[in-house]
Amino acid sequence: MAALPRNCLVTVGATVGFKQLTEQVLHPAFWQFLSSEGFTSLRIQCGPDISWASAQLTSLQDDVPQGLTVDVFESTKNLMKDEMLLCKASNGSRRNGLVISHAGTGTILDAWKVGLPVIVVPNEELLDNHQVEMAKHLAKEGYAITSTASYTDLQGAIHKVDLLWEDNKSRWPPHAVKPQKNPGGLRLWDMHPQEVEKEEDAQMAND
Amino acid sequence: MARSIIVFSLASIVALGSAIFTITSSPRLLKRSTLTIVASGIALIIFASTRHIQLLSHRSRKRSTRRPNPNSQNDRIQRPPMDYNLFVLGSGGHTKEMLMMMDDGFCDFSHFHRRYLISSGDSMSENHLHDYEESLASLCKSRETSPGTYDKRIVTRARRVHQPLWSTPWTALLSIVDIFPALLVPPENEVGRKLRYPSRVFSNGPATGFFVALAVHLLKMTYIVPESCMKVIYIESWARISTLSLTGKLLLYTGIADVFVTQHQEVAARYGVQNAGEIVFNSRRLDDIEPSPAKC
Numbered sequence: 250m251a252a253l254p255r256n257c258l259v260t261v262g263a264t265v266g267f268k269q270l271t272e273q274v275l276h277p278a279f280w281q282f283l284s285s286e287g288f289t290s291l292r293i294q295c296g297p298d299i300s301w302a303s304a305q306l307t308s309l310q311d312d313v314p315q316g317l318t319v320d321v322f323e324s325t326k327n328l329m330k331d332e333m334l335l336c337k338a339s340n341g342s343r344r345n346g347l348v349i350s351h352a353g354t355g356t357i358l359d360a361w362k363v364g365l366p367v368i369v370v371p372n373e374e375l376l377d378n379h380q381v382e383m384a385k386h387l388a389k390e391g392y393a394i395t396s397t398a399s400y401t402d403l404q405g406a407i408h409k410v411d412l413l414w415e416d417n418k419s420r421w422p423p424h425a426v427k428p429q430k431n432p433g434g435l436r437l438w439d440m441h442p443q444e445v446e447k448e449e450d451a452q453m454a455n456d
Numbered sequence: 457m458a459r460s461i462i463v464f465s466l467a468s469i470v471a472l473g474s475a476i477f478t479i480t481s482s483p484r485l486l487k488r489s490t491l492t493i494v495a496s497g498i499a500l501i502i503f504a505s506t507r508h509i510q511l512l513s514h515r516s517r518k519r520s521t522r523r524p525n526p527n528s529q530n531d532r533i534q535r536p537p538m539d540y541n542l543f544v545l546g547s548g549g550h551t552k553e554m555l556m557m558m559d560d561g562f563c564d565f566s567h568f569h570r571r572y573l574i575s576s577g578d579s580m581s582e583n584h585l586h587d588y589e590e591s592l593a594s595l596c597k598s599r600e601t602s603p604g605t606y607d608k609r610i611v612t613r614a615r616r617v618h619q620p621l622w623s624t625p626w627t628a629l630l631s632i633v634d635i636f637p638a639l640l641v642p643p644e645n646e647v648g649r650k651l652r653y654p655s656r657v658f659s660n661g662p663a664t665g666f667f668v669a670l671a672v673h674l675l676k677m678t679y680i681v682p683e684s685c686m687k688v689i690y691i692e693s694w695a696r697i698s699t700l701s702l703t704g705k706l707l708l709y710t711g712i713a714d715v716f717v718t719q720h721q722e723v724a725a726r727y728g729v730q731n732a733g734e735i736v737f738n739s740r741r742l743d744d745i746e747p748s749p750a751k752c
Contacts, residue, residue, distance in 0.1 A: 327583065337742070354695040355549045358556060363742050379695065386697050386720070435521060435717070435732040437557040437658070438535070440689050442714040443516040 252287055252316075256336045256346040259293040262353045263324045266296040267372050269398040274349065275305050275319075277312035279400040284314040286407060287344065291319045292332060299323040329359040336365050347410065349396075349403065352380035357387065366410040367393040368403065391417065465507075468499035507677045512711050514683060519716035520730035521689075538567040540647050542639070542654040542686075545574050546662020551581040553694055554660050555588040556739035563596045565604030569647040571654065572606065573638055575613035575664060582608070591745060605645050609638035615663040628667055635664075635671045639686065653685040659703075661693040666703045673712045692718040694736045700727060 259274045261267035273279065274293055283291055295302045302321040313319050325331040336346030345365070350356045352371040360367045369387055371380040387393040394413055396406035475492035478485050543558075545551040574581050589606060596603040611634035615624045639657075642648035657672060659665030669688045675681040690713040692704045697720045700708065707713045708727060717732035718724045724731035 353549075354693075355552055358552060358694075358736060361737070361741070362556070362739060379697065382697050383695065435523075435735060436560055436562070436738055437691070437735060438560070438562045440521045440658075440691075440715055440717070440732075441656075442687050442689075443518070443520055443522050 252289065253342065253344045254289045255287050255344040256290045256292065257283060257288050257349065258332050258336050258346065259291070259295075259349045260328060260332075260351065260356055261294060261296050261298075261372075262351050262356070263296055265372070265375065266298045267351050267370075267398070268298050268301070269374070270349075270351065270370050270372075271295045271298050271302050272305075273398050273400045273403065275302060275309065275321075276400045277309060279403065280312070280314055280317055280319060282400075282404050282407075284317045288346070289316060289318070290335075291317060292335075293319070293321045294324055294328065294332070295321055296324060328356065329363060333359055333363045333365060337363055345414075347407065352384045352387075354383065357383075357393065361392065366414045368406045368410055369393045369395050370398050370403075371395065372398075465500065465503040468496040468503060471496035472500065504677065508673075511673065511676055511683065515711070515714055518730065519711075519713060521715045521717060521732065535564065535568075536655070538647055538650055540569040540571070540643065540651045540654045542571045542573065542657045542668075544657070544659040544662065544665045544668050545572050545578070545581045545585065546660070546664060547575070547578060548580040548584070549695065550660055550662045550693060551578075551584050553736050554658070555584055556736045557660070557691065559588060559592070559740050560738035561595070561740055561744070563592070563599050563601050563603070565592075565596065566602035567647055568602075568604035569643050569645065569651075570604065570606040571638070571643060572608045573611050573635070573664065573668065574608055575662070576610050577613065595740075595745075605643065605647065607643055609634075611635055611638060611664065613664065614667050624663070628663070631664060632667050632671055635668055636675075639668070639671060639675065640680075653681055655685060656687045656689050658689045658691070660691045661696070661701045661703050663703055665690070666706045669707055669712050670710075673710075687714040688712065689715040690717070691732065691735060692716075692723065694719045694734060696720070696723055698722045698726065 259270070261270055271293060274291070280291065293302065299321060306319060306321055333348065336348060337343070338345035347368065348356070348360045348365050349368045349370065350360065352369050357367060357369065367387075369384045371384040373381060384393075384395045388395045391413060394406045394410045396402045471492055475489040475496065478489040478492075543554060545554060572585055574585070585608070589603075593603045612627065612630040614628045614631040616627075619627070639653070642652050657668060659668060669690070672681070672686045672688055675686070676683055688707075690704070690707050692700060696704065696718065700718070700723060704716075704718075708716060708729065717730045718727075719732060719734050719736065721731045
């Protein structure tokens, strides 16, 4: 049986770029690894580094393993609709893929919504930026696996993310009974100011 | 109390006006009328601060949200039979979060109007909004409920990302000029004819959110809008894990939000506010929207 397509998306954000990560995922050794994991396509959104990345890809074209296609592009209007859906498993025609992302909240929320495993690579060069903090939080809560921008670390992360994905299936089952996914949490539509009298009554009762 | 404040402020405004008139008509009376101006100016300041403090004292001190009654069967706060809410959409990221928080499968929107404030030039938010409303409409259709109505208002952006702080006041002023009509002009439909003002104003972190809250506060200070309307509900962005955003800090320290919650325990504990949990993850996921049973 021919292997089903399995897509990997790398995204670095539209404005700043993340050359370190772009460099690492354009490494032929990383391509070999992806190919051995059953990936058939690697698409890299590289923002402002696009001209460098496409030149690099052209020069390495001969090293692309058989059965894997590698593409680079600058950005797209709607990353979720245009690219992430291509990574999503589809009944009998595609295996569930993977997103490797900078720690931008938009991308992470999109990947969560689509239902894709995520590897988060914080861009440590950005100062006064909450990427590292966000990545730590995501790992702690089990939303994603974090990695550094090095292809050997990424390989380890890809192994780990598959395990995490199996765990999360029970945590966030599709078609979960509504309304509460996070117990004790609140819903936007239920938010109303507290009445002052009531609160003061409660305080007096506590005193 | 309220009536005396109004009389007091009207008197000071009249005094101020007549004093200015006297100055312009006869320069000889300059000294005396300057005194009147100073006196009535002070009176106005007293009025404004009294009214400000009065408004703040009417709010619950903790700015926390009401918890649904745990004993009630359906675990929900009853929504009024007719409602009109306003949502401040910021840049792409904020909009995405806001729409995810809204998209939690709730679909009881009959006689419910949603108004969205969108910053000028923010086509990304408009696209996201369009997708959200489309998906809500199909959800309501499948449940045979009404999706309600919505409209959009475009306002000048209060602060572009990375815009220097010193130039913010000017763009903010332009933004406020657009915000007032968006708050005051009722929607042109059945709901708008019954309800003049939105009952709640939701925001989650864009700078425009603070200016909307400020505009609401000014409208309430001047008795144009009753206090029972336009409750400002501020939900700090999910991206803020350990510190509040600038908008969040401004709203917290001025005290002009009616509800102030965060989505992470760490930041909630640091500022002594309520943690509402990660509300963004209430969102429906693609699997909830389009069931795809088989997985490989």
